Amino acid sequence: MHLSLASLAKPILYGYFRSSCSWRVRIAFALKGIEYDQVPVNLIQDGGQQHTKQFESVNPMKQVPAVKIDGITLCQSLAVIQYIDETRPGPRLLPADPKTRAQVRMISDLIASGIQPVQNLSVLQKKGSEKEQWAQHFINQGFQALEPILKQTAGKYCVGDEISMADTCLVPQVYNAERFKVDLEQFPTIKRLNQTLLEMEAFKVSHPSRQPDTPPELLA
Amino acid sequence: MHLSLASLAKPILYGYFRSSCSWRVRIAFALKGIEYDQVPVNLIQDGGQQHTKQFESVNPMKQVPAVKIDGITLCQSLAVIQYIDETRPGPRLLPADPKTRAQVRMISDLIASGIQPVQNLSVLQKKGSEKEQWAQHFINQGFQALEPILKQTAGKYCVGDEISMADTCLVPQVYNAERFKVDLEQFPTIKRLNQTLLEMEAFKVSHPSRQPDTPPELLA
Numbered sequence: 001m002h003l004s005l006a007s008l009a010k011p012i013l014y015g016y017f018r019s020s021c022s023w024r025v026r027i028a029f030a031l032k033g034i035e036y037d038q039v040p041v042n043l044i045q046d047g048g049q050q051h052t053k054q055f056e057s058v059n060p061m062k063q064v065p066a067v068k069i070d071g072i073t074l075c076q077s078l079a080v081i082q083y084i085d086e087t088r089p090g091p092r093l094l095p096a097d098p099k100t101r102a103q104v105r106m107i108s109d110l111i112a113s114g115i116q117p118v119q120n121l122s123v124l125q126k127k128g129s130e131k132e133q134w135a136q137h138f139i140n141q142g143f144q145a146l147e148p149i150l151k152q153t154a155g156k157y158c159v160g161d162e163i164s165m166a167d168t169c170l171v172p173q174v175y176n177a178e179r180f181k182v183d184l185e186q187f188p189t190i191k192r193l194n195q196t197l198l199e200m201e202a203f204k205v206s207h208p209s210r211q212p213d214t215p216p217e218l219l220a
Numbered sequence: 221m222h223l224s225l226a227s228l229a230k231p232i233l234y235g236y237f238r239s240s241c242s243w244r245v246r247i248a249f250a251l252k253g254i255e256y257d258q259v260p261v262n263l264i265q266d267g268g269q270q271h272t273k274q275f276e277s278v279n280p281m282k283q284v285p286a287v288k289i290d291g292i293t294l295c296q297s298l299a300v301i302q303y304i305d306e307t308r309p310g311p312r313l314l315p316a317d318p319k320t321r322a323q324v325r326m327i328s329d330l331i332a333s334g335i336q337p338v339q340n341l342s343v344l345q346k347k348g349s350e351k352e353q354w355a356q357h358f359i360n361q362g363f364q365a366l367e368p369i370l371k372q373t374a375g376k377y378c379v380g381d382e383i384s385m386a387d388t389c390l391v392p393q394v395y396n397a398e399r400f401k402v403d404l405e406q407f408p409t410i411k412r413l414n415q416t417l418l419e420m421e422a423f424k425v426s427h428p429s430r431q432p433d434t435p436p437e438l439l440a
Contacts, residue, residue: 086318109333
């Protein structure tokens with residue numbers, strides 16, 4: 001087997017401590033036990049470092065996360081997580097059974113396509129003063145759908161008793177919900193899963209309060 | 221091998237002729253040569269049939285598409301397409317090589333998470349009169365990123381010379397771009413790929429102008 005230099009290098013994650021999509025990838029790296037380097041991209045400072053020419057050449061979408069791995073650059077968190085899962089040992093983040101995999105992808109996409117994009121920074125910046133109300137509305141609406149689905153699929157984790165990509169999506173979305181003061185008491189399954197997952201080491205070390213670019217006043 | 225009654229039944233697609241996410245799934249069914257039944261869900265009539273209790277029990281997210289297949293109900297178009305791909309013969313919609321798969325997923329997610337959700341019906345309904353301008357802004361921004369990525373990955377199709385899930389996402393998104401009067405001349409790769417794909421039978425039979433619920437005045 002021929003290993004190129006690129007594939008021997010540690011992956012590089014371009015991320016931001018508070019970006020929920022970056023956190024998904026950090027959780028996946030931690031669950032798989034993969035060491036990586038972080039390059040912080042401050043989404044607020046200087047009008048947003050994601051808009052620099054330098055970062056645009058990494059990800060033309062001007063969003064985090066982006067990952068350099070095995071000689072390629074990938075953006076879109078779920079594409080990154082599935083690539084890691086397919087190429088690295090460690091716990092599977094997508095289950096072997098096709099129906100169960102489909103449920104994991106459905107829940108992941110419900111969050112990654114159905115909730116997060118509508119409350120992300122670039123959309124909120126266009127909303128101006130109604131920001132919090134807008135984010136709250138869409139997270140709430142998404143959780144109304146997610147709760148009955150999780151009630152059916154969840155065991156100890158989002159889908160049965162095995163950790164999966166769905167869990168890497170859930171916890172960062174709950175973190176956003178809390179920032180925008182969504183009332184979690186309406187969603188007992190989401191709340192219970194989030195609490196269980198936050199106890200796990202992989203979710204702790206990847207938490208926004210413990211990153212190289214976390215501002216001192218937010219450090220845990 | 222034990223085949224349940226459910227798995228012998230044709231899949232049922234709950235969709236809407238003009239929904240770009242429904243169209244993705246129709247393309248995938250057509251590419252794989254899978255017969256299916258359609259249940260139209262009119263997103264406009266009666267305040268939107270997706271809001272009925274009956275449909276909410278199919279998809280709590282109150283969005284199309286939803287698919288009943290092999291005894292389970294799936295929503296989220298990319299989860300559906302990958303399930304079909306993993307369980308049905310016919311051309312692979314995800315390539316075998318992990319890096320190429322990752323590129324297909326990255327492009328698919330860039331559209332499915334990065335562009336479509338911000339210009340979908342429920343978001344536009346909250347925008348009121350600035351609808352067209354809002355949709356145009358976000359599609360344009362997404363295509364600015366997609367164009368240089370596709371320039372690198374594309375051959376005859378979005379990723380190389382094999383049709384993939386990325387192509388099922390591209391064409392419906394271009395259709396939306398045209399509805400919202402985005403100037404496609406800025407995006408020569410996107411425009412070229414779209415033209416090539418629209419020539420294929422699977423894209424023709426699944427087109428919004430040829431569905432059971434297409435209004436007579438829009439029929440091709």
